[in-house]
Amino acid sequence: MNDEFYMNLAIDEAWKYQFLTYPNPAVGCLILSKNGEILSCEAHQKAGMPHAELNAVISALQRLNPNLKAVFKTAKNANELYALALQNHANLLSGARAYVSLEPCSHHGKTPPCANLLKELGFAKVIIATKDVSEHAKGGEQVLNVAGISTQIGVCKDRADELLEPFWAWSNGxxxxxxxxxxxxxxxxxxxxxxxxxxxxxxxxxxxxxxxxxxxxxxxxxxxxxxxxxxxxxxxxxxxxxxxxxxxxxxxxxxxxxxxxxxxxxxxxxxxxxxxxxxxxxxxxxxxxxxxxxxxxxxxxxxxxxxxxxxxxxxxxxxxxxxxxxxxxxxxxxxx
Amino acid sequence: MNDEFYMNLAIDEAWKYQFLTYPNPAVGCLILSKNGEILSCEAHQKAGMPHAELNAVISALQRLNPNLKAVFKTAKNANELYALALQNHANLLSGARAYVSLEPCSHHGKTPPCANLLKELGFAKVIIATKDVSEHAKGGEQVLNVAGISTQIGVCKDRADELLEPFWAWSNGxxxxxxxxxxxxxxxxxxxxxxxxxxxxxxxxxxxxxxxxxxxxxxxxxxxxxxxxxxxxxxxxxxxxxxxxxxxxxxxxxxxxxxxxxxxxxxxxxxxxxxxxxxxxxxxxxxxxxxxxxxxxxxxxxxxxxxxxxxxxxxxxxxxxxxxxxxxxxxxxxxx
Missing domain, CATH: 3.40.430.10 (Dihydrofolate Reductase, subunit A)
Structure with a gap:
């Protein structure tokens, strides 16, 4: 199995919530362990709810340590969930890879930046289907690179761009x-x-x-x-x-x-x-x-x-x- | 990702050759490494060609040791490929899991039995979607169990049975x-x-x-x-x-x-x-x-x-x- 295989799974997951994320983009994220095992594949589901990366991180951590389910359940919103992930990851995802259909965001919106989350949890590599060109969210790749995390852009780019068509269009009017x-x-x-x-x-x-x-x-x-x-x-x-x-x-x-x-x-x-x-x-x-x-x-x-x-x-x-x-x-x- | 996820991938692969395997059944096989990484996902493609398990084993071994490509290339038929797999596996698949849409065959047909192949290579577990009820091929699970390999039957059974409908029907007339x-x-x-x-x-x-x-x-x-x-x-x-x-x-x-x-x-x-x-x-x-x-x-x-x-x-x-x-x-x- 290659990068395209994993990215396609992330993109398929994102399609499940196409339109339903309005006005946000539909985004999917798959996490592969250091050993190459698929730990999770999640998507952004709805505006105001966690981004795809946070959902995938939570799901992967719970898989590796089922005791964390009770911990994450206490989160009342995406911000708290993000904080709990940072506090409880115990380096379980150190060396992991993330496949994300859209460049992880670098901005503090309703939730803190996803690029920072992947950085703090010690991901080794982030594979990105297509770049985020929006003024307020772009720059995630740079955040990762500065932190020494390797990135790769353009895997399944055409499919990811298709997935994002509604987002760019409604953002543009x-x-x-x-x-x-x-x-x-x-x-x-x-x-x-x-x-x-x-x-x-x-x-x-x-x-x-x-x-x-x-x-x-x-x-x-x-x-x-x-x-x-x-x-x-x-x-x-x-x-x-x-x-x-x-x-x-x-x-x-x-x-x-x-x-x-x-x-x-x-x-x-x-x-x-x-x-x-x-x-x-x-x-x-x-x-x-x-x-x-x-x-x-x-x-x-x-x-x-x-x-x-x-x-x-x-x-x-x-x-x-x-x-x-x-x-x-x-x-x-x-x-x- | 759970057993159903991996079995569905094996079944999807088999569907690519539905009908084309006539008079054999369409079968798919996915191999997961000891660490949970997908190493291969292959299918039986045509009567006289290797069974799904052999194709998946060859593909997994080549992935783990690219030098084996040249070795396996010398095989003139499925029998020779089977023999080369036995000679060259170097325990690379020891502890691995196989997901097979149909119980591995136990008989010497045009190729030696697949159950034996999985046994010799040291697979830890074989997950089977549906049992083989044909007189000449059934009994693969028993071969595995006798060798101490754990088996599980019935994962995605309905989908596997659908996949096999043409095979059972043409076998019955x-x-x-x-x-x-x-x-x-x-x-x-x-x-x-x-x-x-x-x-x-x-x-x-x-x-x-x-x-x-x-x-x-x-x-x-x-x-x-x-x-x-x-x-x-x-x-x-x-x-x-x-x-x-x-x-x-x-x-x-x-x-x-x-x-x-x-x-x-x-x-x-x-x-x-x-x-x-x-x-x-x-x-x-x-x-x-x-x-x-x-x-x-x-x-x-x-x-x-x-x-x-x-x-x-x-x-x-x-x-x-x-x-x-x-x-x-x-x-x-x-x-x-």
């Missing part, structure tokens, strides 16, 4: 994606397509986006709610109905969601001024998609249906697959 | 599967759907099957060749055209393939008497599939096409995914 549910034979209509686990994941994403855009036809046909009822404490996103007509039956459930602003417009310009925008709809919406929508999320059921498919010409690149019970989610980039 | 190429939106028609790498894989499978079954309508519409021109030295399978009509335009290319027997019949009974049978066709053939056809192989392109889908009701279970450049292959079980 806007990241927009389209979500659709399809059967194995491309049917999007005629009732619910995807399973409960897939819809729960969709609701978790809806809860984070700045705005949800949906076509007027879909609103009239499907009479959707577009809420986040399948998750606890979800935020219901504002909705932009993209339509030339301004009259809608306001008994359609989406209009009755508390704390939601619904806008009806024949222009998408306002949408692309928001940071993180989800488009939903069927084949017609996908056929006429604005070029600024970069990614396509296909939730694919495990059934063929005796019905008409969505029919359009479109080329995609599948970047990652996730399983939700008997359904899958294809994370795709729109090529043309 | 017949295994039949259906192959189709689909776009992202379920279109099967209108020219070539899948890419070169996918079609090459199809040809490799065609070269091994006992019989290829195709519907009369597909023959008339697509005028196929059904050969194996994309691989070197491929065997062109006999063809059964499933049709009520017996007259076909014999200028259709499939009729002119050397050493091929073409049968036209309105009965499939003869097909299910063959060991390994591939069905090809479109949506109509899939809708009317015989219940004895157990698996569905979907080669999925990376494009949506502006055309009608295949339309039918069918539920599948995706067991494994493989990538062929920008296409994927879904290995599916037909549920109903």
């Amino acid at each position: 806007n990241f927009s994606f389209f979500k659709i549910a399809l059967t194995q034979n491309g049917v999007a209509s005629g009732g619910i397509i995807s399973n409960h686990a897939s819809r729960t994941h969709t609701h978790a994403i809806r809860s984070l986006v700045s705005l949800l855009v949906i076509g007027g036809n879909t609103v009239r046909t499907d009479r959707p709610t577009l809420d986040t009822r399948l998750i606890n404490g979800g935020k219901n996103p504002d909705v932009l109905i993209y339509s030339n007509e301004t009259k809608f039956d306001t008994s359609i459930p989406l209009f009755s969601i508390k704390d939601r602003k619904v806008t009806i417009s024949n222009s998408l310009e306002a949408a692309f001024e928001r940071h993180f925008v989800m488009f939903e709809g069927g084949g017609n919406a996908l056929s006429n998609l604005d070029k600024r929508v970069k990614w396509l999320l296909i939730y694919r059921s495990n059934e063929f249906k005796d019905a008409k498919n969505i029919s359009l010409n479109l080329k995609i690149k599948i970047m990652h697959r996730a399983e939700f019970d008997d359904n899958e989610l294809l994370w795709c980039k729109i090529i043309n | 017949n295994f039949s599967f259906f192959k189709i190429a689909l776009t992202q939106n379920g279109v099967a028609s209108g020219g070539i759907i899948s890419n070169h790498a996918s079609r090459t894989h199809t040809h490799a499978i065609r070269s091994l099957v006992s019989l290829l079954v195709i519907g009369g309508n597909t023959v008339r519409t697509d005028r196929p060749t059904l050969d194996t021109r994309l691989i070197n030295g491929g065997k062109n399978p006999d063809v059964l055209i499933y049709s009520n009509e017996t007259k076909f335009d014999t200028s259709i290319p499939l009729f002119s393939i050397k050493d091929r027997k073409v049968t036209i019949s309105n009965s499939l009974e003869a097909a299910f008497e063959r060991h390994f049978v591939m069905f090809e066709g479109g949506g109509n053939a899939l809708s009317n599939l015989d219940k004895r056809v157990k698996w569905l192989l979907i080669y999925r392109s990376n494009e949506f096409k502006d055309a009608k889908n295949i339309s039918l009701n069918l539920k599948i279970k995706i067991m494994h995914r493989a990538e062929f450049d920008d296409n994927e292959l879904l290995w599916c079980k037909i549920i109903n």
Whole structure:
């Protein structure tokens, strides 16, 4: 097994939390012991929670010393967890290697810098997929090098850059994606397509986006709610109905969601001024998609249906697959 | 990382050669050093070639002592490779663990028994996903236990049993599967759907099957060749055209393939008497599939096409995914 193998595992782990880390980047970290054993593979899961490196360090230390579980359990937040790792590592990770999909941060944000954590714990080498170019976080590699820790940059860089596309885009103003549910034979209509686990994941994403855009036809046909009822404490996103007509039956459930602003417009310009925008709809919406929508999320059921498919010409690149019970989610980039 | 993690890697490796090992089973083997480092992960690739355990042992030994590459290169066949492993292992794998998707064989077939190999090299533990119940090969676990090697059975058993379904079925008389190429939106028609790498894989499978079954309508519409021109030295399978009509335009290319027997019949009974049978066709053939056809192989392109889908009701279970450049292959079980 080589560096690419380990880095791919770290990147796969990060993909599990893609979008869910908003506004932070999705990052994964794998730790290999001095002897080459995989000790842990963890990811950053949510803004405010520990970075990937801290999660991987905690998991590796607990593996090497199970008594530490009780110690780390007392941490009330990422800062305390970080402090406990520094106090209790007992050089267990001395000589270890870390594979990180993004250069460890060098700044004190909501948590202290990850580069410093790896340095203090005596890591021998840090392999980094891609550099952090953000003004406030960059410089982690230098921190490590100054401390005499060897680094290597660029392992699986393309995959790591793909993983980070949403982060860089929403940091620069806007990241927009389209979500659709399809059967194995491309049917999007005629009732619910995807399973409960897939819809729960969709609701978790809806809860984070700045705005949800949906076509007027879909609103009239499907009479959707577009809420986040399948998750606890979800935020219901504002909705932009993209339509030339301004009259809608306001008994359609989406209009009755508390704390939601619904806008009806024949222009998408306002949408692309928001940071993180989800488009939903069927084949017609996908056929006429604005070029600024970069990614396509296909939730694919495990059934063929005796019905008409969505029919359009479109080329995609599948970047990652996730399983939700008997359904899958294809994370795709729109090529043309 | 736990036993399931390592066994899943071994099973994933085996899937790369699913069908291609015919009439042998697809088997994978991962070797973990005494210290827990992954040393190798290999599979049985083709009948007559080394078993998974031997491939993994060779790869692990070469990793630990690169000088052995030149030694192992001199082997002219699996038997010689086995002998060289016994002569040159220098206890490098003493104390190691092997994760094997199928119980190591205990018999002298085309190669000496794998259980004996693991024993002679001093493995400390062998983790086995599922037992070998074949009369001639079973008993490997006992060989290991008698030699004082600890074993564990049943890790990822369900996945390993799925992997072996074709093997048990063709050993018991017949295994039949259906192959189709689909776009992202379920279109099967209108020219070539899948890419070169996918079609090459199809040809490799065609070269091994006992019989290829195709519907009369597909023959008339697509005028196929059904050969194996994309691989070197491929065997062109006999063809059964499933049709009520017996007259076909014999200028259709499939009729002119050397050493091929073409049968036209309105009965499939003869097909299910063959060991390994591939069905090809479109949506109509899939809708009317015989219940004895157990698996569905979907080669999925990376494009949506502006055309009608295949339309039918069918539920599948995706067991494994493989990538062929920008296409994927879904290995599916037909549920109903």
